[in-house]
Amino acid sequence: MSNVPVNNGRRRFLTAATAVVGGAGVVGAAVPFIASWNPSARAKAAGAPVEVNVGKMQPGQLIRAEWRGKPVYIVRRSDKTLEELPKHDNRLRDPSSEEPQQPDYAANPYRSIKPEYLVALGVCTHLGCAPTHHNGDFGEFVEGVPNGFFCPCHGSTYDMAGRVFQNVPAPLNLMVPEHSFVNDNTILIGVGQGEA
Structure with a gap:
């Protein structure tokens, strides 16, 4: 075991940053999927x-x-x-x-x-x-x-x-x-x- 002290502030920052980036990825993937539910210009025409x-x-x-x-x-x-x-x-x-x-x-x-x-x-x-x-x-x-x-x-x-x-x-x-x-x-x- 290492005697290096744990930096809780850094750990929280990395956890939050990972969550934000992951959430942005989910939104980025969901937008085109939800947009595909709308009728296309061809369908409207x-x-x-x-x-x-x-x-x-x-x-x-x-x-x-x-x-x-x-x-x-x-x-x-x-x-x-x-x-x-x-x-x-x-x-x-x-x-x-x-x-x-x-x-x-x-x-x-x-x-x-x-x-x-x-x-x-x-x-x-x-x-x-x-x-x-x-x-x-x-x-x-x-x-x-x-x-x-x-x-x-x-x-x-x-x-x-x-x-x-x-x-x-x-x-x-x-x-x-x-x-x-x-x-x-x-x-x-x-x-x-x-x-x-």
Whole structure:
């Protein structure tokens, strides 16, 4: 046996340093493992559901989201906008949405689950351009209609239910993707109502 005195301070320091380095190693190994649980960019592009918070949206406001590599427009419609929708039905190509451009639960005059929220792909049904949302100045494209969507590429026009007007290149209403409400403030795009 050696008569060298034991340095307890050094022993505690080495024990603590080893524990810290070991803990950092565990965290370093765990981060990539836990990150692998999230859907990859490829899975998201292939259709993984996307959650959108609409809790702070104001009437007339549009939020853009991306799902399957395409833009999704979410618009909170005002009561006045909802009242105006049936007033121009006679100027629409498919006012009753008879073409299958929306899920069954959105086959109503508003083309939505909740009347105040329109959820539609922001893709023109003519050649796939991106229509622009016009809130209050849409009358310059369609007389007497204050709000809607205008496709600047070829002049197609849609109302605030995503329904296409007559005498424009677009043949169909905007597509309404599968979606559902997780709660009053969250829309889940990619999962239909009743499927979540």
